[in-house]
Amino acid sequence: MLILRSSPASPFGRKVKIAASLLGLSDKIQVVNADTNNPEDTLRQQNPLGKIPTLVLENGDVLYDSRVIVEYLDHLAGGGKIIPNGEKRFLALRNQALADGIADAALLQVYEERWRTEERRDAKWVEHHAGKVQRGLDHAEANLSSPSESLTIGEIALACALGYLDLRFAGKWRESYPKLVSWLADFEARVPAFAKTKVTP
Numbered sequence: 001m002l003i004l005r006s007s008p009a010s011p012f013g014r015k016v017k018i019a020a021s022l023l024g025l026s027d028k029i030q031v032v033n034a035d036t037n038n039p040e041d042t043l044r045q046q047n048p049l050g051k052i053p054t055l056v057l058e059n060g061d062v063l064y065d066s067r068v069i070v071e072y073l074d075h076l077a078g079g080g081k082i083i084p085n086g087e088k089r090f091l092a093l094r095n096q097a098l099a100d101g102i103a104d105a106a107l108l109q110v111y112e113e114r115w116r117t118e119e120r121r122d123a124k125w126v127e128h129h130a131g132k133v134q135r136g137l138d139h140a141e142a143n144l145s146s147p148s149e150s151l152t153i154g155e156i157a158l159a160c161a162l163g164y165l166d167l168r169f170a171g172k173w174r175e176s177y178p179k180l181v182s183w184l185a186d187f188e189a190r191v192p193a194f195a196k197t198k199v200t201p
């Protein structure tokens with residue numbers, strides 16, 4: 001059994017769970033929740049960065065981060081499934097990088113609130129990251145894949161980034177990005193694992 005260290009709210013952990021489901025590998029993975037803030041959690045021994053998701057293989061090897069884990073799962077499933085081979089691979093990976101970047105920038109804003117007392121918070125720094133989210137969403141809205149195209153890690157990552165904005169930013173993005181709203185509804189209808197991994201605030 002593979003062991004996935006994650007937490008229900010992690011957009012990167014969610015990406016791995018959805019990828020595993022689409023690849024037919026969910027039964028081979030046991031999810032063990034991790035507390036990234038707890039120094040006693042074995043996570044820091046498994047991954048020196050103390051980050052989730054982290055995947056512990058049957059032989060004891062450990063893989064991180066989510067992009068490496070998703071590559072591994074795709075390889076286990078035969079390769080070229082959600083990370084296409086050939087030329088298409090690079091745009092799929094680029095789209096994953098963009099969506100992960102949106103999630104990263106959103107997460108850093110959440111961490112600013114979580115880790116800093118109010119008087120130490122830096123509005124300019126938060127704005128800098130909010131700009132990344134906004135430009136990323138602008139780009140995604142203008143460059144959406146059509147529902148007839150096969151799903152890649154780019155679309156999975158985008159759905160998880162949007163899900164994270166729903167969870168932590170009360171879905172404010174929905175007011176400005178109507179195409180992304182209907183794209184996400186379509187994704188949810190196509191991918192049952194998306195609803196199954198949803199957490200409510």
Ligand SMILES: N[C@@H](CCC(=O)N[C@@H](CS)C(=O)NCC(=O)O)C(=O)O
Pocket residue numbers: 009010011012013036049050051052053065066067100107
């Ligand atoms: N690039 C990493 C990002 C992972 C990440 O930032 N995870 C967050 C939770 S969603 C985390 O572990 N935060 C704890 C920390 O940074 O100490 C990936 O794709 O796996």
